[in-house]
Amino acid sequence: MATPTDNLRIKGQRLWDSIHEMAEIGPGVRGGNNRQTLTDEDGEGRRLFQAWCEEAGLTVTVDSMGTMFARREGEDKSLPPVMVGSHLDTQPTGGRYDGVLGVLSGLEIIRTLNDFGIKTRHPIEVVNWTNEEGTRFAPAMLASGVFAGVHDQAWAYDREDAAGLKFGDELERIGFKGSEPVGHRKLRAFFELHIEQGPILEKEERDIGVVTHGQGLNWLQVTLVGKESHTGSTPMPMRVNAGLGMARITEAVDEIALGHAPLAVGAVGHCDVYPNSRNIIPGKVVFTIDFRHPEKEVIAAMEAKLRERAAKIAADIGLEMEIEQVGAFDPVTFDPECVGRVRAAADRLGYTHRDIVSGAGHDACWINRVAPTAMVFCPCVDGLSHNEDEDITQEWSTAGANVLFHAVVETAEIVG
Ligand code: HGY
Ligand code: MN
Ligand code: MN
Numbered sequence: 401m402a403t404p405t406d407n408l409r410i411k412g413q414r415l416w417d418s419i420h421e422m423a424e425i426g427p428g429v430r431g432g433n434n435r436q437t438l439t440d441e442d443g444e445g446r447r448l449f450q451a452w453c454e455e456a457g458l459t460v461t462v463d464s465m466g467t468m469f470a471r472r473e474g475e476d477k478s479l480p481p482v483m484v485g486s487h488l489d490t491q492p493t494g495g496r497y498d499g500v501l502g503v504l505s506g507l508e509i510i511r512t513l514n515d516f517g518i519k520t521r522h523p524i525e526v527v528n529w530t531n532e533e534g535t536r537f538a539p540a541m542l543a544s545g546v547f548a549g550v551h552d553q554a555w556a557y558d559r560e561d562a563a564g565l566k567f568g569d570e571l572e573r574i575g576f577k578g579s580e581p582v583g584h585r586k587l588r589a590f591f592e593l594h595i596e597q598g599p600i601l602e603k604e605e606r607d608i609g610v611v612t613h614g615q616g617l618n619w620l621q622v623t624l625v626g627k628e629s630h631t632g633s634t635p636m637p638m639r640v641n642a643g644l645g646m647a648r649i650t651e652a653v654d655e656i657a658l659g660h661a662p663l664a665v666g667a668v669g670h671c672d673v674y675p676n677s678r679n680i681i682p683g684k685v686v687f688t689i690d691f692r693h694p695e696k697e698v699i700a701a702m703e704a705k706l707r708e709r710a711a712k713i714a715a716d717i718g719l720e721m722e723i724e725q726v727g728a729f730d731p732v733t734f735d736p737e738c739v740g741r742v743r744a745a746a747d748r749l750g751y752t753h754r755d756i757v758s759g760a761g762h763d764a765c766w767i768n769r770v771a772p773t774a775m776v777f778c779p780c781v782d783g784l785s786h787n788e789d790e791d792i793t794q795e796w797s798t799a800g801a802n803v804l805f806h807a808v809v810e811t812a813e814i815v816g
Contacts, residue, residue: 409805410801410805411508418504422496426490432493432789433495433788434493438466438571449468458472463581463582465530467530469525469527470525471524481523482587482808483524483587484502486527486528486594487533495786497780498595501595502593503528505593506527506593509808523812529763530576531567536561545766549583591804592774594760595780595785595790599783601778606753607796608746608751608754609755610756611756611777613733613758614764615757616695617699617728618725622686624720626642626718627639628682630681641717643681648713650687652709660701665691666691667689667690670688671685671688672685732765734774741811745806749806751803
């Protein structure tokens with residue numbers, strides 16, 4: 401059914417310019433970004449986003465987890481807003497588009513509505529969720545998790561980074577500890593545009609991914625304690641090498657994931673070795689395992705197998721072992737009505753598309769618990785992300801933002 405806005409498009413060049421202006425804040429060492437959550441660079445990026453929102457006539461509020469909501473009033477102020485956004489924080493060696501594309505596409509929707517003087521019945525709010533990445537402060541999607549009632553705010557405030565700094569203190573330090581209670585806002589729906597962070601769309605030459613589901617995630621932190629001693633003079637049979645334990649468990653993670661091919665994935669991405677000296681056998685290691693799969697039962701089976709194999713590896717070497725879950729969420733099924741709007745918009749606008757399951761976690765995965773939620777994916781070059789070489793084309797960003805625009809505006813209901 402034709403609608404008055406069918407021929408409306410966002411301004412792709414304006415979006416592209418904003419993305420690359422944001423990318424100048426917290427530059428990486430190879431052309432990407434290092435704008436980790438609650439750092440000075442994150443604060444600078446937030447202030448630039450706030451300035452742009454205010455230039456576009458939006459009212460910006462900040463909640464007590466630092467999440468930013470930039471509101472365009474609806475004709476009926478009493479209606480719950482349609483929210484659209486993602487995250488501005490990046491990995492330490494992150495790309496320029498992971499998260500940023502989704503936040504600034506939300507702003508581009510507002511800019512386009514302003515250009516044409518279009519009003520909507522529901523208010524629209526552009527959102528920047530705090531600490532999506534979960535690198536500096538585990539777990540990932542921390543603020544959207546508190547918003548969805550999954551995490552307790554006091555627990556979140558106590559999360560510490562590698563230097564022992566607390567989340568709550570750092571939020572205050574950068575000036576984004578807002579007064580609004582978290583999760584206080586009821587919403588009509590939430591939409592998030594994100595790069596796929598995988599190879600499927602580019603390989604199949606599709607413009608758009610219609611995200612129907614998100615796979616589940618399980619982060620297990622393993623601590624192994626052995627005995628520090630001289631790497632030169634300690635006879636091999638006398639060693640209690642925590643580093644060896646980590647190496648064997650890392651191999652086991654790979655085997656367990658491959659044992660559930662083709663969809664299961666597993667890796668160790670973070671590790672701290674103590675005392676981390678060239679000529680001391682590691683007395684202690686702390687490392688994190690990341691298991692993911694679209695089915696909850698398989699994630700549980702991988703964890704059980706890991707615990708069994710790790711216990712044997714530790715016993716064989718004589719290591720003490722502790723395994724703690726530091727992050728997890730079940731597989732997600734997004735809202736069929738919102739997903740249908742994304743698919744219909746891609747069709748109407750003439751973009752090639754396919755349904756897809758998200759391999760990465762997103763704020764949308766938590767918000768789906770408290771409001772109808774859907775995601776739009778655009779391709780990324782070689783499926784690469786969480787790497788400074790992450791890259792997309794302007795056409796892909798424009799197509800994704802156009803589909804997002806139509807899904808959001810249709811849900812917010814144009815007036816007049
Ligand atoms: O880990 C994730 O999937 C997300 O990038 N934080
Ligand atoms: Mn992301
Ligand atoms: Mn990411």
